[in-house]
Amino acid sequence: MEERQPLTVKALTKYIKLKFDYDKNLQHLLLKGELSNVKRHSRGHLYFTLKDDEAQINAVMFASAASHLTFVPAEGMQVVVKGHITVYEAGGSYSMYVKEMTEDGVGNLYVAFTQMKERLGAEGLFDARFKQPIPTYPQAVGVITSPTGAAIRDILSTIKRRFPLVKVYVYPALVQGEQAEASIVSCIKQANEMKLVDTLIVGRGGGSIEDLWAFNKEGVARAIFESKIPIISAVGHETDFTIADFVADHRAPTPTGAAEMAVPNLPDVLKHFNQLNVRLNHNFNVQFEQKKNQLAQLSNHYIMKNPHALFEQRLMHVNQLNDKLQFVLQDQLTKRKAQFATDYHRLIQFNPMVKVDSSKQHVAFLTQQLKALMSEHLSEHKQNYHVLLTKLEMLNPLSILKKGYSVITDENEEMITTVQSMRVGQIISVALDDGTVKASIKEIQPSESN
Structure with missing residues (x-):
């Protein structure tokens, strides 16, 4: 059996590259997709990912071609590109080299992001009046992120360097994929229930819009809004914005920035305390000298030389007030007595018993008059009755x-x-x-x- 000689990686990669280069179907491509992970090099080159719902491909547009663009490529844009596929030998990967790019509307993820932002903003989840302040000197900081990512290492090293006195609690969470939303929400609720930390940092390192999409979920947004613990959002890079950034109490451009925002810098704190100590000592000395001078002035005051003079003046004033009080009381007593006598005579005049006796006499007189009038009227009516009875007898046919x-x-x-x-x-x-x-x-x- 003939032994076959193994190929080198370089030879295989070169062979694959030749296959790509000689395939006419890969040399003049029109490709439609959504821009993601867009980055512009300092020399003008444009690096990005072109994707659809099921696949993605890395692409590059060199400065010579990118300079002719009539728009600024941005995350989530739907575009149509023209170019060819080639293999990058050193990295062993294939990419699309783009010569032309035209806009083709906005990508689905970007539309979903915009709609979610408008809806939650209308509900008031982004309002500044709901933002909580970050404690200046926290006792404990909680970090919700992947326990294996670069973000947790940056956050922990920054906190340890700046303020090693603070405690750090890590709440491991999935930050990418279908289960990430539920994992982040669970960690936020757990931190609020345990009440161990003063500040929460929620985030992850950079990535494409798909990688960061868990932080655009409504469940995460509402969990951040309902948190009683102030939350710093630290998702991606400085140019990355998610719904979590708008809902959080504060947004940091990077996980390192979030750590710097969460804790003070210990040297700065010590410097500030030293300044306060100097100011305190200075103010104490100034106040001490002022009080010392005031004490000296009071000690030399004539009252201090002869304190009985102050007592005599006060005693004289008290006597004057006592005399005035006695005069006022006597005057009031005299007026009260006179008023009492007047009221007593008026009360005698208007004694109800006198009025009752007078009313009784008047009633007795009216009673006698009523009886006399009744007897007189009764006699007159009797006489008239007899006259009428006689007339009736005379007129009665039965008689x-x-x-x-x-x-x-x-x-x-x-x-x-x-x-x-x-x-x-x-x-x-x-x-x-x-x-x-x-x-x-x-x-x-x-x-x-x-």
């Missing part, structure tokens, strides 16, 4: 019956006054003084005058 007269009525109890109104066989009632009889008409004899 005629006592003289032998009678009253005749028919079956309907209607009075019969003439013979002509009767008929033979008619039943009539004859009312006499002592009763009534029924009779039947047998014969009618009219008066000859009729």
Whole structure:
């Protein structure tokens, strides 16, 4: 069996590069995608990642081509690029070398970021009135980030260098991927429940917009807003902005900057304390000299030489006040007595018993008059009653019956006054003084005058 000679890495990479270079399909490409991780070199070269929902490719646009761009490429832009694919031999990676680039709208992630920012901003999550101050001299600082990333090393080394007196609690969290949102939210809630720290740093190192996307999640934003512990957001680099940066109480451009913001610089603190100590000693000496001079002045005052003079003046003043008080009291007492006498005489005049006796006499007089008037009116009414009764007796038709007269009525109890109104066989009632009889008409004899 023939032994095959192994290739060197360089030879293999060169072979692959030749394959790329001679493939016509890879030499004149039009590629559409979303810009991510855009970086501009100091010489004008443009490095970025072109991606879609399922894949991404590194790309470079050299200064000669980038200088002809009519817009500024930014994170999240949707673009169409023209160029070719080649292999970078030293790194063993392939990239797209872009010659032309045109805008093709805004990328999906950037649209989602903008919509989330507008909605949460309208709810007030970014308002300055909700921002909490960072303690000047914290006793403990909490850090929520990946325990293995560069960010935690930068934060811990910076805190140790600046203020080694502070305690640091690390809350390990996932900062990338589908589980990152729940992990960050859980760490924020845990720190608030444990109440061990004065300040929280939440963040991670730099990366593409996809890498930082966990800090654009609504759950993380609301957890930061609801935190009772002040939070410093430290996500990515200085040019990276996430929703967490807007909601947090303070934003740091980098994790190192967050550590510098969270704790003071110990040499500066000591220097400040020394300055305060000098000022305190100076002010104490000044105050001491002032009080010493005041004491000397008071010691030489004539009152201190003869303190009885001050007592005598005060005693004289007290006597004057006592005399004035006695005069005022006596005057008030005299006025009160006179007023009392006046009120007493008025009370006697308006004694209710006097009014009651007078009212009783008046009532007795009115009673007698009422009785006399009632007797007089009663006699008059009795006399009138007898007169009217006599007239009524005279006018009463029934009183005629006592003289032998009678009253005749028919079956309907209607009075019969003439013979002509009767008929033979008619039943009539004859009312006499002592009763009534029924009779039947047998014969009618009219008066000859009729």
